[in-house]
Amino acid sequence: MSARSVKIALIQMSMSADKAANLEKAKDRIREAASRGAELVCLPELFATPYFCQSEDASNFDLAEPMNGPTTEAMAAAARESKVAVVVPFFERRAPGVYHNSLVVVGPSGAVAGSYRKMHIPDDPLFYEKYYFTPGDLGFRSIESGPISVGPLICWDQWYPEAARLTAMSGAETLVYPTAIGWHPAEKAEFGAAQVSAWQTMQRAHAISNGLFVASVNRVGHEGPEDGGIEFWGHSFVADPFGVVLAEAGEGEETLVVTCDLSRIEWVRRNWPFFRDRRIDAYAGITSRFLDR
């Protein structure tokens, strides 16, 4: 097994209402991550704007951009300047009335290597995403970013083993989850710790069952009214192919730079050969909604 390691950076950041300022902050953080040796840099979900899904307001569609719009262009320039690959989430305007929660992966040359549109769309109080985002139609895929094969997924996708499995089966070496998850402040004391634990446990399990790295990068900061809103909980982390957490951020702004030894993937899969024994003859029911009796 050849030794190959890649440094992945997770930029855990807060956002303001000023898109230009958010882009500038991201560019600064990319530069800093590159100076620390990062080769793949991951930004949080919808990092160019506040998390506007706290209300259903048609004027928020003005925040959307085409696939190769200003956010992609700014991050492609930063990638080229620092010679790093970047995972760039953005609010995509595809056509009037067709908007997606999307990302592009930009290679170190600044060229777009591939894109992904969020497949699983949540809808919960203050996370009114079904109003804004048409479910993705690109399926689950891997993107050759240059340093590493990236399996791009977004936030709510992280609760779906099917998404992780299909992305792994397409050849990903790491899943990357740009995320915007947080506490309702009124619930935090009672449920906060269990929510963070469930969120991390679920994603560590994707690493284990698929024998690959998982990199999850969340927003931080409080957005919305002082007596409500969402407190994005941070805790961005990288897990190795056996689910071991290699590094985990706190609840403030922070850039993690984590060395991932890619030979671990083959080592773990040789010793815990889960792919070998899948019962593909017995999984057809997965495409059913429920198996009523």
Next chain:
Amino acid sequence: MSARSVKIALIQMSMSADKAANLEKAKDRIREAASRGAELVCLPELFATPYFCQSEDASNFDLAEPMNGPTTEAMAAAARESKVAVVVPFFERRAPGVYHNSLVVVGPSGAVAGSYRKMHIPDDPLFYEKYYFTPGDLGFRSIESGPISVGPLICWDQWYPEAARLTAMSGAETLVYPTAIGWHPAEKAEFGAAQVSAWQTMQRAHAISNGLFVASVNRVGHEGPEDGGIEFWGHSFVADPFGVVLAEAGEGEETLVVTCDLSRIEWVRRNWPFFRDRRIDAYAGITSRFLDR
């Protein structure tokens, strides 16, 4: 949501070479669990015998029994006596040359409520199960045990999100994993803690992604040569539908009796409605072996 709670017992035990003694021990433990209020009692994988899969030896097929053989009969009698449901794993002889790693679920009346044959068969050093066990052909299912709808799975199945998902979709309120997992003593110091963590994390994730209880009951004790063999690691546990570990055993013999509030299932699924958003239009690749590019 109606309040309904069920007490689940996990009998974490060690086995001797004497089948009659193992059955007697299990009967005693079932009685004791019932006296503590248990309504569903779960035994470890192949609890009637030593873990014979440490070598490939055709004479070990003599240990197998038909579906309604002495092990089922003995446990059915214990179930009837104590008025509890019991999950009874056993080595099944179905026909000459067709053997399974199976279980039956016996109701409180002693009647067999349903059966399951291990679907995913491992094969690793000292776990030579592919030699002994024909892969199951009953698929993934739920069994009405009386107190609770049981989703029966066995050991290696626990690493497969597909198995947990399909069993949950068939209506299970709890997954039950009779297990025989342990350390190679020579590896324990280096890898032992990460292995137990991965094993528990994976199963907690099944609870979370499917919003149901998970009960995993392992063997304990060292079997095999003193300078080798397997040290079964115990750590049997019950997780709730949000992945919270309600109780966990140590590494010795122990019977856990755990109260499971079944209204938690609906409460968790209302608040984290993962089933609602499954992309069944995009999961067909799950029945592929791998998605080569």
